[in-house]
Amino acid sequence: MFQIANAAKIVQNDNLSTIPTNQQLINNNQQLFTCNMRNATIIVIGDIGHSPRTCNQAFSLASHGLKVNIVGYLNSKPHPKIINHENIRISPISQPPSFLSNNNQILRFLLLPLKFIWIFFILGIALIRICKNDGKDKNNLLLLQNPPGIPTIFVCYIVAKLKGMFFLIDWHNYTFSMFGKSSISQLIAGFEGFCGRLSDLNLCVSNTMKNDLLKRWNINSTVLYDRPPSWFFRSIASEKCEFLNKFLAEKESELQNLFFTESPEGAITLREDRPLIMVSSTSWTPDEDFSILLSALQGYNEYSQSDKGYLLPKLLVIITGKGPQKQLYLEKISTIPWHNVFILTDWLKAEDYPKILSCADIGVCLHASTSGFDLPMKVVDMFGSKLPVLAKRFPAIPELVKDGVNGILFDKAEELELAIIRISEKFPKNEVLNELKSNVGKDFKCWEENWEDIVWPMLND
Known part of the structure; x- marks a missing residue:
């Protein structure tokens, strides 16, 4: 019998003093x-x-x-x-x-x-x-x-x-x-x-x-x-910068300059013209049709290069998870000529997952329930990190994601593309995205x- 049992004190989250321990x-x-x-x-x-x-x-x-x-x-x-x-x-x-x-x-x-x-x-x-x-x-x-x-x-x-x-x-x-x-x-x-x-x-x-x-x-x-x-709740700004800087240094160091600027005193802060960070956790199975997100990102990439897309930021899309179709989609991703979209696929340790959610600006959920009655835990995690969500529509999801309040619901790739454009223009001063962020977590235990x-x-x- 394998056993993991170490005595330890439980360290409470002290980022948000209003949350009871x-x-x-x-x-x-x-x-x-x-x-x-x-x-x-x-x-x-x-x-x-x-x-x-x-x-x-x-x-x-x-x-x-x-x-x-x-x-x-x-x-x-x-x-x-x-x-x-x-x-x-x-x-x-x-x-x-x-x-x-x-x-x-x-x-x-x-x-x-x-x-x-x-x-x-x-x-x-x-x-x-x-x-x-x-x-x-x-x-x-x-x-x-x-x-x-x-x-x-x-x-x-x-x-x-x-x-x-x-x-x-x-x-x-x-x-x-x-x-x-x-x-x-x-x-x-x-x-x-x-x-x-x-x-x-x-x-x-x-x-x-x-x-x-x-x-x-x-x-x-x-x-x-x-x-x-409680330990999932959003990190303070200094922790966010520190983790994101470390994450990018390990995964894609050339992106660091797009996100951070250093003051003469050596302080590292986020740039105003930084890319928007989108996070999606997927099982890479037919139940979560990744082709919807891939098609939407292709559409965004093309639109951002057109005359109408000059107000759109670059996108950094971080996709976590393991699954049988991962290699298939990685091959498809590698064949697409990306210009304003960067895609990182990585497997995160359990303790790092809430940290990357805390660094993100928007979450995407592709979960399509087999019964229509369950609710995806990944959306709950995103809400816990004060992250609004673009979620695929199914019968029970409105109990969690309120369309236009704490997220946006979609059915097809075209709808997801429009939603991404809608929350991205003039980022980080996008009024729609900032309104969604302000609504996430209200009365959320x-x-x-x-x-x-x-x-x-x-x-x-």
Whole structure:
């Protein structure tokens, strides 16, 4: 069993004095509630390092003194605040063999039962070993991030019954929606709905999903919107300049002169005529159609060279993430004659991601939900860094991105191109962009505040 557990004090974000610290929130709630729970096991059948909501749940529970064990795949390193917390352990489990995730759709469906069997036994054995057994008083919590829910929900239900644990499902999306409209999708939907009703409590990420869970499967749930943790909030100007200068020096040193000027005293400041920084985090999969952004950037590049584009700044586009289509698009990017657009594709450490968001001027989200009901965490992170977002439209997204208020919604590449032009002209004195920035974060709680208001009281009810 692999374990990461180092004792460490939690360093609070002191950039924004108005944000209550996690300990202040805990102290306030402990006056109202007494929790009998001692341990929590959190399951995600995915990469723990790329499951921010799961990590945030673990952090909040651990900060209340519960001993938390996160079970999942460890493909990347989680944030230091997670791996260094004295009450958090990480227990990796083995992923299914690669041949079970065949790219051929027919073979993938044929091999699906084997993949389910693998997960059933690997996860079941791990949970039986890890989960504490205090009898039948439900003093311990078993929390599952769904999807994928097949056979995960059923495995967790069995273990919760055997160990006398309180079983909570956190619905991010639907498992069946990941299989399109195939016949197997209908079978999975039936099983997912049946298993979903076995839990003691349900959380979900949007009001749209809450209504659908009730209508579709008669599952009552409570909405816990994703929010960035307090350490995601925007850096002060000096930290921003320092990190951006270091980042550009490592990645593309010739761009430094476009962003910074040095005074006779040696002070480095941002130039007024600097490029606009755009950030997008993508999984490089068909679910996030990168061709939309690429086409929009090509259009911007051409327009900026025309007589009408003289008011447009240069663009620095920073794209983070890993995925199967990355190399394909990198090759396409390299063949385009860029003039006023610079594109950097990089993989960032967890602790550097909020820093680069803090340096940016606008975010782009290409997420197109398979169900239409989930909300992208990347937008939440951007909002936490006071960054307005250009987001692809789908049914639930207006719950998060208010068109024309804290971002702009688009459907096609042409609409995205027009939105980029609209927020770029006369940068950094663009009135539209500055208005969007001023609206981001209004009445926007951090994760800790939101969790303390919604989840902690539920666990003590």
